[in-house]
Amino acid sequence: MSELSFLPFAQARRRAAETVVVDSLLPGASLTLAHWRGAPTPVALCDDTSAGSVLRALRQTGAIPAAARYVTANHFDIDGFIGVWSLLNPEQARQHEELLHLVATLGDFRELDWSHPLATTALKLACWLNAKEQELFYPPFGAPVLRRREDEASAEKFAWFLPAFGAVLENPNAEAATWAPAYERVEQAFVVVQSPQTQLHRYPEIGLLVVHTLEPLPYYALFGPTAGYDMVLSCYAGQRYEFEYKYTTWIDLESRPTRPRLPLHALAASLNAAETAPHRWTFEAVTDTGPLLRLAGKTLSKVQRYADPDQRPIHASTISPEAVEQEVVQFFRQRYAHIEPLKDWTWEQIRAAGAAVATLA
Known part of the structure; x- marks a missing residue:
């Protein structure tokens, strides 16, 4: 060359x-x-x-x-x-x-x-x-x-x-x-991830990892155990939560098939119906590099959303961790039951897959 x-x-x-x-x-x-x-x-x-x-x-x-x-x-x-x-x-x-x-x-x-x-x-x-x-x-x-x-x-x-x-x-x-x-x-955050302070609940059938830990952590520690998973639900003390589609579902992943990102309207609506905190559950479009579902206060900039979770405010919910986890798992289990993991999804196919399951209860 x-x-x-x-x-x-x-x-x-x-x-x-x-x-x-x-x-x-x-x-x-x-x-x-x-x-x-x-x-x-x-x-x-x-x-x-x-x-x-x-x-x-x-x-x-x-x-x-x-x-x-x-x-x-x-x-x-x-x-x-x-x-x-x-x-x-x-x-x-x-x-x-x-x-x-x-x-x-x-x-x-x-x-x-x-x-x-x-x-x-x-x-x-x-x-x-x-x-x-x-x-x-x-x-x-x-x-x-x-x-x-x-x-x-x-x-x-x-x-x-x-x-x-x-x-x-x-x-x-x-x-x-x-x-x-x-x-x-x-390094200090990784020690927390490996300690009894942190519990990992794995749902490989839908590509979801749920992390229960005390405080928000830097991504390099928080996402360390997430290889092979494409969605992360982080549950922090004080009923603070963030759900995120990883970047692995924005690109063409070569090593394994993935499931398409789905619009989160129905999931957010269900959480909002149960929420009595002053904030509302909001989310980004599936085409965002890393869509977050979270209780929104002041709208986060792209810079803030890309930054580590411990660098942005995460508001307290009135919904229990068990209920949030159950709601998220049920939402994706129901919808991904109709969708096979594939390689090389196009954005058109991703939108079509989302539309096909949008009416599921």
């Missing part, structure tokens, strides 16, 4: 035929390596993460078109960044392939297998990326607040991180002052 260089997305639109696009869509691109729903990623290169598709391409001779000169992405996040960086640093990426895949998975799905020998290193790298992004730039989904387009503003993040990451990958501990506060916060 020829040596590639990074090209900001706005410029890449004019050089699409010479550009590999990562974790994004670019009409006319020489190659797409993205797990986005419907992305034209070659079947042999499909992976749960976009970075994983890049790493597969680096293993296969001739996978990167000879005409490719550039690589781009239309946003900055950990998965996309790892993919872009790997294409620019293929030898180093091959040497650290397993670690990079773990970092990308943690960044997008918030899943981390703490028994993996590289788990702590992956967490250090993810925490460093997040901390530096927060220190030097705007937060994820924060570009509109600055009255900027993400595909343009994110180029500044790439310009800073691309030359800096390789040294941190080789020696994460040299940057401990940066990643340690977030790392220790997650």
Whole structure:
């Protein structure tokens, strides 16, 4: 493969035929390596993460078109960044392939297998990326607040991180002052998840994991046990709840079939009928990257919804944890009984599946 260089997305639109696009869509691109729903990623290169598709391409001779000169992405996040960086640093990426895949998975799905020998290193790298992004730039989904387009503003993040990451990958501990506060916060939360303070109720037949614990936790700890599940109901002390569709149901997951996201109108209506708190149960559309069902006070911004649960207000309900769990489980058991898990759902199929079960009582 020829040596590639990074090209900001706005410029890449004019050089699409010479550009590999990562974790994004670019009409006319020489190659797409993205797990986005419907992305034209070659079947042999499909992976749960976009970075994983890049790493597969680096293993296969001739996978990167000879005409490719550039690589781009239309946003900055950990998965996309790892993919872009790997294409620019293929030898180093091959040497650290397993670690990079773990970092990308943690960044997008918030899943981390703490028994993996590289788990702590992956967490250090993810925490460093997040901390530096927060220190030097705007937060994820924060570009509109600055009255900027993400595909343009994110180029500044790439310009800073691309030359800096390789040294941190080789020696994460040299940057401990940066990643340690977030790392220790997650590490302490993971101890809580593993302790008797936390109970996990698993419903694999509907892809739901229910977490009962005392206080809201950072996602990297909260979602650690959720691999293989696509929905999480978090139940905190004081009758505080959040239900979330994981990002695994927004993209085309390669490793296993999934169930389609369903509109939550009927579930919210049922909870609201039983609720006597001053707040109402609200939810986002199925096309949101991570729809939340929760008691709404002041409307959360996308930045707040993407941030960790312990960084946003979660209001007390008057419904018991047992009743909320039963309501959620019953809702999905009834509706998913009519739907088989599949790979490569289209948004049209997802909407149709939701419409087909919308009238169920």
